[in-house]
Amino acid sequence: MRLWGGRFEGGPADALTRLSVSVQFDWRLAPYDLMASRAHARVLHRAGLLTDDELSRMLDALEDLDRDCRSGAFRPTVADEDVHTALERGLLERLGSLGGKLRAGRSRNDQIATDLRLYLRDHVRHIVSRLVELETALLNQAEQHADTPAPGMTHLQHAQPVSFGHQLLAHVHAFTRDIDRLRDWDRRAAISPLGAGALAGSSLPLDPQAVARELGFDSAAANSMDAVADRDFAAEFLFCAAMIGVHLSRLGEEIVLWASQEFRWIEMDDAYSTGSSIMPQKKNPDVAELARGKSGRLIGSLTALLTVLKGLPLTYNRDLQEDKEPVFDAVDTLLLVLPAVAGLISTMRVNTARLAASAPDGFALATDLAELLVRKGVPFREAHEAVGHLVVWCQVNDKTLEELTDEELAKVSPHFTSEAREVLNVPGALAARSAHGGTAPDRVREQIIALREIVDAQAEWASGA
Known part of the structure; x- marks a missing residue:
């Protein structure tokens, strides 16, 4: 079932096979590969390379294969090199030699570049939805504590009193920037590589722009060599993910401090805390600590891909097999961490008396x-x-x-x-800082109103509306 064996007299060595195989992680791209295959089949039909009957049979087989992939009735085997090989095997099982016609005019090089873009553009919206949940949890807490005084700190030393709501909103602003970056990223990622073939395009009368439109891209790539070599979109996504991780880590660090006996600013809900196997009294901020720790994975994924890309000549090189695992891990990490942090924030109880009493400490006035x-x-x-x-x-x-x-x-x-x-006096100190962006409770409430409008728009974008 290899897609490349025609000029070889023998099969690959076992060591090469084990090194080359990627289906164990790129199988998650199957729905996107099948989506692109349906679009490609229609383009082949419009080019006169598939008859009406062949197109109908091809699309039916692709739909059947899609259903079986989703249900688990069709799975890759150890003999499948990658997701493309496995799906072509499934198509040939359903169509015989007709299934082989779908390969005309495309290569695994433009297929994988397209699949990964489709996957990321889809999953970025899931990530934004989870970020919106976290923003909303922070906004709700900030609304309850717009008038709650707290010690504002620099160098982790008492500096000036602030509204605790104001401090929570500072984290919301960071996450709104993260979403802005992802939305801006999506604009650059909305370019379809399909039609670039291996690197030079195709002599067949295909229509890359039509394929791009059908797949939800804004346009087809303007340069076929760049189309298959470009992984900027993956690296840029990983930067966005790493920045989200950094913001989660900073929030996590503050929660760890706030929950400590030394601070006692908050009480974590039991559902988002853990205990000790030896010390019965312990209540540990594991969610916050894991959010802080997972940032290392996200930063590491970005570093790994940039290192892979830095010395590659044009166009496709097998090094690019290493682009997917960091991307998949970053997506999985964010979708795992964000709901837990949102739950922790939404359920935590704020010790307003403790905050108010410590707000003027350290000569903060x-x-x-x-x-x-x-x-x-x-x-x-x-x-x-x-x-x-x-x-x-x-x-x-x-x-x-x-x-x-x-x-x-x-x-x-x-x-x-x-x-x-x-x-x-602390209330006067808060009220006096009423300039734009200040910590005065009235300004905090204005921030909340403005941020809710922004978050609503972000949620709408995430839903595809």
């Missing part, structure tokens, strides 16, 4: 005090230094900024008056 002096005409350089001295005085005397008396404030700097205490 110092910047508000410095900005009060700026509003009174003090240069920020001087204001910054005066508040820094005040913080040192508080540390020496074991006091918080909020506990200082008028006399103690004035002792440190004449700039400090009784007005200082007016800004030394």
Whole structure:
């Protein structure tokens, strides 16, 4: 059943066969290969290379083969080199020699490039749907906690109070960018390689543009050599996947911290936590840790494919067999991780009292005090230094900024008056940051409204509407 054995007197060595076989992983492309085969059959018919009766029989056989593949009645065997070999065997079993006519005008080179694009364009929409679920979970939590104060951090040190909803929305913005990248990727991936043949096109009167339209592509490839050699679409997808992985990892890291005894900002639902085999009291953030860990796989897949591609001459080289496993693994990883993280976020309980109590810790209102002096005409350089001295005085005397008396404030700097205490409260600090993009609860609610519109549009795109 080999598709290439005509000029060979003997069969391949067992070692070559084992090295070459790819059907164990590229079999998942069968539905897309059959979809492309139906389109190719119609093009052969329009070119006068299949009669009406032959086309009808060909399409019926392809539909029957598709049903049997989906049900498991037809499966590849150890003798099938790849998905194309297995499906041609299935077609020949149903049609006899007529099945061999379908190979005219195409090569495995343009077939596999087409199949992989079809697979990815389909599965990217599944990934976007799962991202939308995660975005929605974050938005729902943010809506509940627009007014919840929390410690905002830089360098993992208390910096300024923020709305906890604002912090959750920061992750939503990252995931909306991920979806924007995938949608932009889809525009570049919507080019059909089918019709490029092995590398030079075909002398048969075929119509690559018609095939492209039938398969949902925007157009056929403009250069047949580039069509079969290009794997930019696979590498770019893997970059998008790696970036999603990085964003999931950053969110996962924050959840691990928030759930710790040191933070105690959140309580994870039992359904999205695990325990210890030795310590009965433990509740572990495994979902968040696995999201953090899986990012390594996604980054590794991108690195692997870029390394394969970097030295390849035009056009097709067998190295490109290595393009599929990283892509499949990235798709599987994202579709596995995203629902679990969305479930964790949607079910977690936020310890609002703990957040509010710790929001001013670490002299987090110092910047508000410095900005009060700026509003009174003090240069920020001087204001910054005066508040820094005040913080040192508080540390020496074991006091918080909020506990200082008028006399103690004035002792440190004449700039400090009784007005200082007016800004030394967390709700006021949040409300004061009301500029565009700020953490003021009103701005947070505006963000939520705007983001819901974006997420709704993303969900609509994912559904194909």
